[in-house]
Each structure stands twice: as structure tokens, then as C-alpha cells.
Amino acid sequence: xxxxxxxxxxxxxxxxxxxxxxxxxxxxxxxxxxxxxxxxxxxxxxxxxxxxxxxxxxxxxxxxxxxxxxxxxxxxxxxxxxxxxxxxxxxxxxxxxxxxxxxxxxxxxxxxxxxxxxxxxxxxxxxxxxxxxxxxxxxxxxxxxxxxxxxxxxxxxxxxxxxxxxxxxxxxxxxxxxxxxxxxxxxxxxxxxxxxxxxxxxxxxxxxxxxxxxxxxxxxxxxxxxxxxxxxxxxxxxxxxxxxxxxxxxxxxxxxxxxxxxxxxxxxxxxxxxxxxxxxxxxxxxxxxxxxxxxxxxxxxxxxxxxxxxxxxxxxxxxxxx
Numbered sequence: 001x002x003x004x005x006x007x008x009x010x011x012x013x014x015x016x017x018x019x020x021x022x023x024x025x026x027x028x029x030x031x032x033x034x035x036x037x038x039x040x041x042x043x044x045x046x047x048x049x050x051x052x053x054x055x056x057x058x059x060x061x062x063x064x065x066x067x068x069x070x071x072x073x074x075x076x077x078x079x080x081x082x083x084x085x086x087x088x089x090x091x092x093x094x095x096x097x098x099x100x101x102x103x104x105x106x107x108x109x110x111x112x113x114x115x116x117x118x119x120x121x122x123x124x125x126x127x128x129x130x131x132x133x134x135x136x137x138x139x140x141x142x143x144x145x146x147x148x149x150x151x152x153x154x155x156x157x158x159x160x161x162x163x164x165x166x167x168x169x170x171x172x173x174x175x176x177x178x179x180x181x182x183x184x185x186x187x188x189x190x191x192x193x194x195x196x197x198x199x200x201x202x203x204x205x206x207x208x209x210x211x212x213x214x215x216x217x218x219x220x221x222x223x224x225x226x227x228x229x230x231x232x233x234x235x236x237x238x239x240x241x242x243x244x245x246x247x248x249x250x251x252x253x254x255x256x257x258x259x260x261x262x263x264x265x266x267x268x269x270x271x272x273x274x275x276x277x278x279x280x281x282x283x284x285x286x287x288x289x290x291x292x293x294x295x296x297x298x299x300x301x302x303x304x305x306x307x308x309x310x311x312x313x314x315x316x317x318x319x320x321x322x
Contacts, residue, residue: 005063008071012062015077016055022148027052027084029135029143030153034086034106041102045095050086058083081132085154092206093159093199094251096129100157107133110152112311131155161195193289200248200293224263229253232264233294236271236278236301244294252295255302259313274305 031050038046062076073079088099103109111132132152140146158166169188180188224232230249234241261267268275282297289296303310 008063009059012059012076013055016058019149020052020055023052023083023151025148026145026151026153029145029148030084030086033135033139033143034088034103034155037102037106038088038099041098043090043095043098043102045091046099047089048086049089050084053080053083053085081152082154083149083151086156087163088155088157089163090157090159092202093162093196094203094206094254096157096159097254100129100131103131103133103155103157106136106139107131107153108136109133129157131157159199161199165192165195189288193291197291200245200251203248203251204245224253224256224261224267226250226253228264229256229267230295232267233298236268237282237294237297238279239282239294248293248295252299255299259302259306259310270305271301272305274301277301 027050035048038048062073064072066072090096090099109131113130132154134152135145226246226249229252230244233252234244256267259270261270281301285292285297
């Protein structure tokens with residue numbers, strides 16, 4: 001295996017050296033194209049970072065073993081999707097959606113994933129929104145990429161707090177020589193919850209300061225305003241009426257709007273088999289996250305009820321609204 005790996009390294013190193021200039025052109029085009037669009041859209045607080053996969057990083061990944069005497073990737077030059085990547089950092093989680101809608105309008109999106117939606121009671125949302133995309137053919141011509149590699153591009157959109165947690169979690173979980181203990185894992189999960197709480201508290205400050213980024217604009221809410229959404233979430237989980245923070249209810253109203261729900265009945269219908277399990281879910285979630293509000297619990301229920309369709313339906317509503 002050692003000889004085979006060295007031979008593969010040599011072949012792939014030659015391939016990388018031949019193609020790296022083209023990959024860097026793709027990165028530069030992405031930086032200019034997406035960066036210019038972010039500026040034109042007035043998303044002044046969004047910060048774009050781009051990179052081309054380094055030579056050694058590519059070779060290490062391309063020569064990974066499959067554990068059975070072979071290689072994990074039969075053809076890494078066509079199977080790997082992270083040759084060119086970008087990250088967009090925004091102040092708060094509520095700022096992710098405008099960037100996501102912009103990305104969906106600009107590019108051919110092959111995949112979109114939110115890791116929080118995959119596991120209902122996993123770490124509370126502090127990974128990121130991931131896109132796998134390609135330039136539209138007409139844009140490749142304009143950007144001078146006609147003869148550049150037509151590789152997919154990975155783009156992640158996350159808040160500053162999400163990024164801070166993900167970076168620290170990665171260092172502890174994957175870069176150290178010691179395997180984290182269960183106690184360390186539990187503390188990481190607890191810290192994720194604290195950061196998410198901080199994120200929503202910052203949104204509350206925005207609301208109180210009168211800078212809610214449209215969260216409280218009910219002109220198109222179809223009667224299902226922020227107060228109505230809060231009341232619906234409270235009833236769903238069995239909380240005391242009037243206890244739901246406005247910022248959390250406003251964020252949930254945005255989600256419900258993207259899913260097509262404009263009144264309590266439509267919101268409840270989205271929950272399917274979870275419609276009668278709000279109090280049960282709240283008890284489970286609050287056993288580890290006592291700060292979880294009714295809106296937070298209701299959003300988790302929507303994710304579980306809709307499964308993969310949760311993101312698909314939100315994306316479709318965003319495209320239609322653009």
C-alpha cells in the first residue's frame with residue numbers, strides 16, 4: 001500500500017500542478033462575482049473569504065485509505081468538491097437568510113444542506129448552511145472562465161458566533177492527539193447552547209433598538225403577525241401566554257412564511273404527526289437546554305416533521321420571493 005500511495009501522490013501532484021492556476025482563476029472569479037453581489041445588495045456586514053485547496057491538503061485527502069487496502073476516492077480529481085471554497089460570515093443567524101437567497105439567485109445550486117436539520121436533538125445549530133454550486137454558463141463566459149476547470153464550488157454561510165463555535169469545536173475534536181471525553185463533549189454542547197442563546201439575545205437588542213432588519217414588518221404577514229406566531233408556539237408547547245420573546249417569535253414567523261404558513265391552522269398542518277407532541281418535545285429539549293423558547297421548540301418540530309423537505313420548501317419560497 002505504501003508504494004501505491006507514493007505512486008498515486010506523484011501522479012496527483014502532477015495533476016494539481018497542471019490545474020492549480022485554473023482553480024485559482026475560479027476562486028478569483030468567485031471572490032469578485034459573489035463579493036460584488038454582496039456589496040450591490042447592501043449586505044455591508046457580510047464578510048467574504050475564499051480559498052483554493054492547498055497542494056498538501058489535496059494530496060492528503062486524495063490518498064486516504066478506505067480501510068480495506070484501497071483508496072477512499074477512486075478518482076479524487078472528479079470526486080472531490082472542495083477545490084475552491086468560500087465562507088460568508090454575517091453578524092447574527094438572522095442575517096444568514098439574505099445571503100442564502102442571493103447565492104440561490106446567482107448560481108446553479110447542486111446541493112444545499114443545514115446540518116442542524118439532520119439531527120433533531122444534536123448540537124443546537126452551530127454548524128452552518130452549506131451550498132455546493134457552479135457558475136451559470138453565461139456567467140462563465142463573462143467572467144473569463146470558458147477554459148477554466150468547471151469544478152463545483154463549496155460555499156458556507158454562518159454567523160460569527162456559529163463560526164467561533166465551529167472553529168473551537170474542530171480544534172478540540174479533531175486536531176488534538178487525545179480523543180475528547182464524554183464530559184468534554186457535553187461541555188461543548190452546552191457552550192453551543194449558550195452561544196445560540198447569545199445570538200437570539202442580540203436579535204432581541206436589535207428589535208428593542210428599532211433595527212430588526214424587517215423582522216417586525218407585518219405588512220405581508222397575512223394576519224399571522226409576530227404576536228400571533230408567539231401565541232401559536234406557546235400553545236403548541238404549553239407555555240404561559242405572553243411569555244415568548246418577540247425576537248424569537250419574529251424569527252419563527254420568518255421560517256413559517258418561507259414554508260407557506262400564513263395562519264395558525266396552516267402552521268399546525270405543517271407539523272403532521274408532531275402536531276400533538278409539543279409539550280413532550282419541549283420537556284425533552286429543555287432537559288439539556290432549559291433556555292429553549294417555545295419558538296425554538298416549534299422550529300425543531302417543523303424540521304423533524306418535514307425532514308429533507310424543510311430546506312427544500314424554504315429554498316423554494318425564498319426563490320419565489322426574490
